[in-house]
Amino acid sequence: MRWDWILPEPVSNLGAEIDSIYYLILIITGVIFVVVEVALVWFLIRYRRRDGRRAEYSHGNKTAEVVWTVIPFVLVLFIAYTSNDVWLKAKLADHEGGAPPDAIPMRVMAKQFEWNVTYPGPDGRLDTEDDFAVRNQLHMPVDRAVRVELGSDDVIHSFFLPDFRVKQDAVPGMMIPVWFEANRTGEYDWACAELCGLGHYRMRASVTVHEAGEFEQWQASRGTPAAARIAPADTAGAQPTTSESEESA
Secondary structure (H helix, E strand, C coil): CCCCCCCCCCCECCHHHHHHHHHHHHHHHHHHHHHHHHHHHHHHHHCCCCCCCCCCCCCCCHHHHHHHHHHHHHHHHHHHHHHHHHHHHHHCCCCCCCCCCCCEEEEEEEECCEEEEEECCCCCCCCCCCCEEEECEEEEECCCEEEEEEEECCCCEEEEEHHHCEEEEECECCCEEEEEEECCCEEEEEEECCCCCCCHHHCEEEEEEECHHHHHHHHHHCCCCHHHCCCCCCCCCCCCCHHHHHHHC
């Protein structure tokens, strides 16, 4: 079940499964909200002050306490059980059922207020001579997974790709694996979803999903060596790196 007016259409392999969990939780909490609000209004009317009526004091109701404890407990267990499989596939990138073996490795380093993406180059391996980097642009092929090593150079940021249903904090001192696979070509938003400083609102980037052949051509056209990967950024309006200048040309 999908409601397009709530969430954008997913473009990743796990997007529909993640949406199903979201809608399940939305329905459960929505029903509880309505029941609680109706009960609140009923109690306000039923037990309102009336002339000649004395207040009665209650020291508790064990039956009611058991009911309102057991029902949330069962609901939480049900949600955990139904979402466990999707959670493991989405979050455990290095375990069976997570990122496939042929996933393209990339490294994304966040800092105020930009994203620096290191690509593996034609050899498909990071930390080799043909690595190159681009600021605020993540390119990937359609129907092939990408495994990102996510880190931060300064404060906590949040790697958020709404169309892919991907959201993961980038924490200083940690390299956190994130994986996803696009099933549709196009250009999509990429933002920081964690307040990370005064320039947080400007920390936006893009994800471009290519056909497989187009991605290979794009990657082959990048020639910036890893040693010259990212020029110092002016947070008010950073100048593009060599790779970005060639991209815009």
